[in-house]
Amino acid sequence: MKRTPRWAAAVCGLVAGGAGLAAAEAAAVPFGPAASPVQAVGAATIDLAPRPLKEFAVATFGTADKLVLLVGIGVVLAVFAAALGIAARGRRWVAGAGAGVLALVGAVAAFTRPDAGPLDILPALVGGTVAYVALVMLMNAAGAGARAADAPGVPEGPAAEDRDPEESTSEGAGATTEEPAEGRGFDRRRFVLIAGAAAAAAAAVGTGAGLYSRTSAGSAAESRNFALPKPASPAPPVPDGADLEIEGLESFFTPPGEFYRIDTALSVPRIDAASWRLRVHGAGVEEREYTFAQLLERDDIIERDVTLACVSNQVGGGYIGNARWIGVPLAEILREAGVRPPSEGGPADQLVSRSDDGMTIGTPVETVMDGRDAMLALGMNGRPLSPEHGFPVRMVVPGLYGYVSACKWITEIELTTFDAFDAYWVPRGWSAEGPIKLQSRIDTPRDGASVGGDGAGVTVAGVAWAQHVGVDGVQVRIDGGEWRDARLAEEATEDTWRQWVFDWEDAEPGEHTVSVRAVGRDGEVQTADEAPPAPDGATGHHMITVSVG
Numbered sequence: 001m002k003r004t005p006r007w008a009a010a011v012c013g014l015v016a017g018g019a020g021l022a023a024a025e026a027a028a029v030p031f032g033p034a035a036s037p038v039q040a041v042g043a044a045t046i047d048l049a050p051r052p053l054k055e056f057a058v059a060t061f062g063t064a065d066k067l068v069l070l071v072g073i074g075v076v077l078a079v080f081a082a083a084l085g086i087a088a089r090g091r092r093w094v095a096g097a098g099a100g101v102l103a104l105v106g107a108v109a110a111f112t113r114p115d116a117g118p119l120d121i122l123p124a125l126v127g128g129t130v131a132y133v134a135l136v137m138l139m140n141a142a143g144a145g146a147r148a149a150d151a152p153g154v155p156e157g158p159a160a161e162d163r164d165p166e167e168s169t170s171e172g173a174g175a176t177t178e179e180p181a182e183g184r185g186f187d188r189r190r191f192v193l194i195a196g197a198a199a200a201a202a203a204a205v206g207t208g209a210g211l212y213s214r215t216s217a218g219s220a221a222e223s224r225n226f227a228l229p230k231p232a233s234p235a236p237p238v239p240d241g242a243d244l245e246i247e248g249l250e251s252f253f254t255p256p257g258e259f260y261r262i263d264t265a266l267s268v269p270r271i272d273a274a275s276w277r278l279r280v281h282g283a284g285v286e287e288r289e290y291t292f293a294q295l296l297e298r299d300d301i302i303e304r305d306v307t308l309a310c311v312s313n314q315v316g317g318g319y320i321g322n323a324r325w326i327g328v329p330l331a332e333i334l335r336e337a338g339v340r341p342p343s344e345g346g347p348a349d350q351l352v353s354r355s356d357d358g359m360t361i362g363t364p365v366e367t368v369m370d371g372r373d374a375m376l377a378l379g380m381n382g383r384p385l386s387p388e389h390g391f392p393v394r395m396v397v398p399g400l401y402g403y404v405s406a407c408k409w410i411t412e413i414e415l416t417t418f419d420a421f422d423a424y425w426v427p428r429g430w431s432a433e434g435p436i437k438l439q440s441r442i443d444t445p446r447d448g449a450s451v452g453g454d455g456a457g458v459t460v461a462g463v464a465w466a467q468h469v470g471v472d473g474v475q476v477r478i479d480g481g482e483w484r485d486a487r488l489a490e491e492a493t494e495d496t497w498r499q500w501v502f503d504w505e506d507a508e509p510g511e512h513t514v515s516v517r518a519v520g521r522d523g524e525v526q527t528a529d530e531a532p533p534a535p536d537g538a539t540g541h542h543m544i545t546v547s548v549g
């Protein structure tokens, strides 16, 4: 009597794993996309990942890091499921134990999410149960096929997988004279039909669940069809010469589709603006709650151009973008709630913003109330925020890196102290305070490019930034030579980056390095000292190598 061949057992495991996954995704639908066990495990992986790994992932995969993570989880799950199928041959309890382990991992991940409720463990439990039942049924079907082929009409005996495993191996010396395993011990056609049907059912349920949660997310996103308010204080006009419009140089306003996105949210929170609330509370605060409509109706709406930057940006990197934001002045909201900055005797020195997906971001109260245009942004580039960039409301604070200021999907503001609370990134090795560092970048030519050759010189151009300080100079150095002044584009505001161009007229044929540094309005000269992004932002000069032909 043949027992289920190894490959078929692996297929049983894979299909059962797929069925469990589909069932879990379907069970997660009422709880929203974040309740899916896969999403929960991915999110927990992100939170638990040590800093170097996270930096590696961001540096290597950029904004695709989350896709890579999900694919990785899928591969691990598939390998585990296939191995489980093989291991469960003849030992049903192994199937139970394996499915139990998967359910437990999913349930623990779901339950420990910051925004989790006790019911969030249900999808994982449903998935584990379905995976177990599917595995046992598939192996029985494979075994029943074996019985049917071996001895038609014989009453059902113990399931094939309960028999002694050794008795049925086809790999022993004696097996050489036997027919192929699937020819006699196991009905291959019947098995493929049953496993195929189960796989198709799982795929249908899984796809259905995915489509359903996407369309319901879509209807929440539809509420983005509202008109942004007219700002009481419009953005100062961008001077004509702010955008040099040089080929290869990033435009003054980052094209919307190219604006970097950095967050820990594995699935973008889909928030219904109609039921959204912002709660303001904490030390020295008369607690308040705002609806989205209340924010839209305010008469103190401002519109400002602000260049957002990520602390994880490498020297020369692209985690920086400039946009026109429209929103409510954050300091006004705070004053309404009775908040005073520490310099006026207020008890709280830290503003902790919390998001719908459980992020916490800590910002100095003094900074957001010092007169700069810190805001609760409702729109970006003339449109409501996109879900990826924080719909319906996010914070923007000129001069601070995003991880200490730019809370997306914000739902809560708590006034507290830096002593009393560490925001998300702090225990992960990042500084509690993160003012943006003076930096500059060469956009064109590209590193490694071949340029010139016609004796007409080479146009070198890029951007420099010192948000809320302003850029007063940019200098370029060829090889180890003197620093020479680049020409600055017109400044929009001190909160935006500034383009620059350098006409390299005396470019000689051969390989050269080109470096750039900026000078801040406060007189600071951008340091050459190289520092990595952690803990508070990279430093050093951006340098490229080009070959002049």
Ligand SMILES: Nc1nc2c(c(=O)[nH]1)N[C@H]1C(S)=C(S)[C@@H](COP(=O)(O)O)O[C@H]1N2
Pocket: 259, 260, 261, 262, 263, 264, 265, 308, 309, 310, 311, 355, 356, 357, 359, 388, 389, 390, 401, 402, 403, 406, 407, 408, 409
């Ligand atoms: N809820 C939430 N807000 C967040 C983050 C996050 O992980 N979750 N990341 C912050 C970081 S590190 C940066 S740099 C900015 C990036 O904003 P963007 O994705 O709109 O460019 O968002 C900030 N706000």
Ligand SMILES: [Mo]
Pocket: 262, 309, 310, 311, 312, 401, 402, 403
């Ligand atoms: Mo960031």
